[in-house]
Every structure is written in structure tokens, then in C-alpha cells.
Amino acid sequence: MAAQKNPGDDSAVNPLYDALIVGGGLAGLSLACLLGARGMKIGCIDRMAPDNTAPQDLRTTAISYGSRKILERAGIWAEITQSCPIEDIRILDGASPVLLQFLHTEVEGQAFGWIVNNSDLKRAMMKRLGTLPGVQHIAPARVADFEIQSGEGPKSAFVILDDGRRFGADLIIGADGRESFTRKWMDVPVRRWRYDQQAVICTVAHENAHQNTAIEHFWPQGPFAVLPMADGPEGQHRSSVVFTEHKHGQKSWMTLSDSDFEIALAARFPAYYGDVRMIGPRAAFPLSLVHAAEYIRPRMVLVADAAHGIHPIAGQGLNLGFRDLDTLDRLVGEAFSAGEDIGSLALLETYQRRRRPDNMAMVAVTDGLVRLFSTAFPPAALLRRVGLRVVAKLGPARRFFMKQAMGDR
Numbered sequence: 001m002a003a004q005k006n007p008g009d010d011s012a013v014n015p016l017y018d019a020l021i022v023g024g025g026l027a028g029l030s031l032a033c034l035l036g037a038r039g040m041k042i043g044c045i046d047r048m049a050p051d052n053t054a055p056q057d058l059r060t061t062a063i064s065y066g067s068r069k070i071l072e073r074a075g076i077w078a079e080i081t082q083s084c085p086i087e088d089i090r091i092l093d094g095a096s097p098v099l100l101q102f103l104h105t106e107v108e109g110q111a112f113g114w115i116v117n118n119s120d121l122k123r124a125m126m127k128r129l130g131t132l133p134g135v136q137h138i139a140p141a142r143v144a145d146f147e148i149q150s151g152e153g154p155k156s157a158f159v160i161l162d163d164g165r166r167f168g169a170d171l172i173i174g175a176d177g178r179e180s181f182t183r184k185w186m187d188v189p190v191r192r193w194r195y196d197q198q199a200v201i202c203t204v205a206h207e208n209a210h211q212n213t214a215i216e217h218f219w220p221q222g223p224f225a226v227l228p229m230a231d232g233p234e235g236q237h238r239s240s241v242v243f244t245e246h247k248h249g250q251k252s253w254m255t256l257s258d259s260d261f262e263i264a265l266a267a268r269f270p271a272y273y274g275d276v277r278m279i280g281p282r283a284a285f286p287l288s289l290v291h292a293a294e295y296i297r298p299r300m301v302l303v304a305d306a307a308h309g310i311h312p313i314a315g316q317g318l319n320l321g322f323r324d325l326d327t328l329d330r331l332v333g334e335a336f337s338a339g340e341d342i343g344s345l346a347l348l349e350t351y352q353r354r355r356r357p358d359n360m361a362m363v364a365v366t367d368g369l370v371r372l373f374s375t376a377f378p379p380a381a382l383l384r385r386v387g388l389r390v391v392a393k394l395g396p397a398r399r400f401f402m403k404q405a406m407g408d409r
């Protein structure tokens, strides 16, 4: 909606936007590209300078087939320089010989997803953002307060920065991560707990090619995932490792020396990878679950991790967030082109109604998987093995899991 010039208009000091996005992480930047491509005036505010490296930039993300389609629509996918398809998935449970495999040959040769470096994703998003004249990346800038003028029409929601700057919009979108300041300000009740676990991540080079295969191996000490990456600049074969270690009663891999860490890593890798060596630093991320009971308030809405932060056991956190962005972008886009209020309560309620059931289901599934695969308690371990055997043998169950992994709705 174009800014109206009224008598006493202070838009020179308080710039006006169609929508303001709080948080320029992978979700906030993607949404800025989606909405910006519609010709909207968007401000995307982040407390970090664009060239700053955050710990999460060292990670990789498994982008599902469904998320890739959204990134294509946002004009971001074309800017990604390196991605590796996940063609096959192997799931193992401890020393059990039962192997659950999902093969691309079972899904008409399609990839289940793609592994992309978070730093590459962010770079591609910033590049795309630079081509959209209506989008402004406001960073570094910390959001410190909001003002919602009740009963008013469009342009009655304000974001206030800690340096005193004040921006107005029709709609404020909280994409500020699982500790979301926006969510706290909205005073939304949350369901949350900490898992007694942390994800230790690093990148490794290995002697032999990974054949575009992802491995999830459930050990009593925690799930160990190996995700195939594109070959390095000198042709070295690379994979990304995510070891979800249980904290109780064991020494953290973060406390090991580099050489002991490499020995521990190599012991977890299947022999066919050959020699394995660490390239780049390791980092640890404490794991928790958080789900907002409501996503909306007048002229305010939550998306992605600000609405739901889940365990990375199934690599679905951002993929789920992309589904929020897709839904919100389509609703806002339709209202914008019809000249309607993009921050109306009716629109926000439709968004919440469409997104909460899907998010709740994924929260429940990932939490259930974490509990099932985090225990050595014999009945649970038996259930897990029977479950893997059933899924391995049963066509409809296999197809269900493959569809979920691909994230194609």
C-alpha cells in the first residue's frame, strides 16, 4: 500500500513500509524477497551487521523439495552456487543390522532434498534482496519496542529501535528466532522445554565419495547424522556432521582435543568413506522446543522459529518455517494486489488457522522421535526396532515418510 501524505505527515523521520520484518535470519530474508518481488515496500531489520558471521552460519541446512520450490519463487535458488542433492537416506539403530533405506529410485529419481551451507544461503538471499528496489535491509539495528495504535487503519503499527528510530507499517512480522523479542512483546503463551542434549556440528573431508547419501545413525549416546555436501574447491569430498549428544553422564565432544575429536568422528563413520578429517571449526547448539500458543496479535504475526523452534532430529525446522512464509506471502500478496489491508485481523486469523495444525503435527512428531531415539529403555528400544522394520517393509509407511522428507505438500 503506498504511503499516504497527510497534513503533519512525519514519514521523513518515521519511514513508512507496507510490512516490517523483525529478524533477518534465513526466514526473515526469504520473506523479504518473497514480498519484495510483489513490489511491496518492505523493511527487514536485524541486530547483526550483514557481514558478521553468526555460529549458525557454520552449519548446513537440508532444504526439502517443497522448500526449494519456495526459494525458486523468491528468486533465491538461482543465486545459490553450491548444493548437494540427497539422493538416498539410510537410517540405522545402534549395532542392529536393521537398515531403513529411502532410495531416489523409489520416487522417480527425484532428490529428497539438498544440502546447502547456511552462509551460502544467506549470501544468495542478500544478493537477491539487492535486486529488489522496494526492500530495505536495516542492519545492524536492534528492535527494542513496538507501538500498535488500536482501532486505527493501515500504517498504525510501529517498530522502535534501541537508537530511537521509529518505522511505521501496516503489518509487523516477527521472524526473530526462537528467543523472539517480538513474541515476548506480544505476550503470547508458549509451550517450551529444554532437551538435555546439544548438537555438535562440523564439516569433514573424506577419502571416498559419499554417493549423495545421507545417514542418520541412532546411538545410545545420541543420533549421528552425516549429510552429503558438494565437493570442495580442490575436489575434496565433504560431508557435514551433526552429532546430537546427550549431556547426562558423558564427556562432551566439545571438550575433546582436535585429534581425539577426529578419532571419535572416524569411529562413527561407515568404513566406505575411507579416511576422515575435520575441516573448519566445530560448534555446539543447545537443543530445546518452543511453540507459541498463538501466532497473531493486532497487526503483528509470528513466523518460523519465532513461532515454533523444534529439535533438528529430522532436519525440518527451517523447512517448516518456509511453509509459514509461503502461506503468509500468498495471503498478503492477494490482499496487496486487491488494494486491501494486509494487516487485517481476518487475514492474520486465516494465516494462523492454516499454519498451526501443520506446525503442531511436526512439533509432536519430532518430539516423539527425540524421545523414542534418546532412550536405551528396553521396551522403547524394541518398539523402535520393530517400527524401523515395519517402515522398511510396508509400502504405504515408506511412501508416507518419503513424502514427509521431501516436504512436498
Ligand SMILES: Cc1cc2nc3c(=O)[nH]c(=O)nc-3n(C[C@H](O)[C@H](O)[C@H](O)COP(=O)(O)OP(=O)(O)OC[C@H]3O[C@@H](n4cnc5c(N)ncnc54)[C@H](O)[C@@H]3O)c2cc1C
Pocket: 022, 023, 024, 025, 026, 027, 028, 045, 046, 047, 048, 056, 059, 060, 061, 062, 063, 141, 142, 143, 144, 175, 176, 177, 178, 180, 181, 199, 201, 242, 285, 303, 304, 305, 306, 312, 315, 316, 317, 318, 319, 320, 321
Ligand atoms: C544443529 C541444527 C541443525 C539444523 N538443521 C536443519 C536442517 O537441516 N533443515 C532445516 O530445515 N532446519 C534445520 N535446523 C533449524 C534451522 O536452523 C532453523 O529453523 C532456522 O535457522 C530458523 O531461522 P529463523 O530465521 O526463523 O531464525 P534465526 O536464524 O534465529 O534468525 C533470527 C534473526 O533475528 C535477529 N534478531 C533477534 N532479535 C532481534 C531484535 N530484537 N532486533 C533485530 N533483530 C533481531 C537475529 O540476529 C537473527 O538474525 C537446524 C537447527 C540446528 C540447531
